Amino acid sequence: MARRTKEEAEATRSRILDAAESEFQDHGVSGTSLEDIARTAGVTRGAIYWHFRDKGALFEAMMDRVVLPLETEMLRAGDPDITEPLLQVRQATMGALRAAVDDGQARRVLEIALHKVEYVDEMKGVRERRIACLVDRIQQLAAIFERAQAAGHIRLALPAVTAALGLHALLDGLLHNWMLDTQAFDLVGTGEALVDAYFRGLQATTPA
Template structure:
């Protein structure tokens, strides 16, 4: 009986998060109330308060549950000493674009975090996640670029920190532009072409 009660509680919690995710995408975080979420989930506000202290706690739990495209593809950068670091970075970035297009939950989480909310103190999960991911990206990307320079694959005057920051801005900007107007361009095809143009400028001409 206890096991069933726990399972029911988890199912209710997930239904609350699912409803919040749906509403945050369609009407934004600020314009979504706990009553909106309760109604969509078929619950009372009391049921929501049983699981979450307030909307900020609910929002942060939603962000903790989600795995955004930028994070989901990081396994591709766990390889050690790649033979071609630019190809490695290319594979990762294109995977991010594909996940954004194909993985609806990952896309919704990124859309909520970047376009549907204000980065106020109460909604600290996004700020923390973004800072952590950016730090990890910078360190990993800089490491790849340094390997490329050391192996004579990339131009010797390339600044790894600047490259990492530029690629971060490029990825983030393309994702935001596509989310605002998904029909305006093919994120995977056009995104790959833009990224390749940028990366090839770093390569030593043989």
């Protein structure tokens, strides 16, 4: 009985997250109330509060379902046992772009995160946590670049942190623009060409 109750609770939680994903995509995060989500999920507002303390926590849980799996490969690049960390970073970057194209849920959640959220009111705390995650991600990526340079795999023409910021900006910019019009360009093909050019450019010498 306890197992069934736990499974039912998980099923309800997933249904709430699915409803939030749908409502956020259709109406934006600020334009969606917990009542809207409860109605779409077929639950009470109290059921939402049983699983999530507020809309911000619900939003973050929705993001985690997609973002955490996408970041797994990038984090693996920091594993000391990975002998070619730059290759791992490239594969993780391309995996994120492919997921945006091929995985409907990943695309929906990225669209919400990039174009349908305003960090005001109950979302202010989410903004602060996302900034902290970004800083952590940049530091991890910079450490990977430094390790690759120490191993002789690359000779950076700029500080590792700057290189990490540049790669993040490249990926973020590609996703932002492609989400505005998914027919505008081939995200995977264009992304692969630009990412490879970026890695080559990291080793370029600065013109005199």
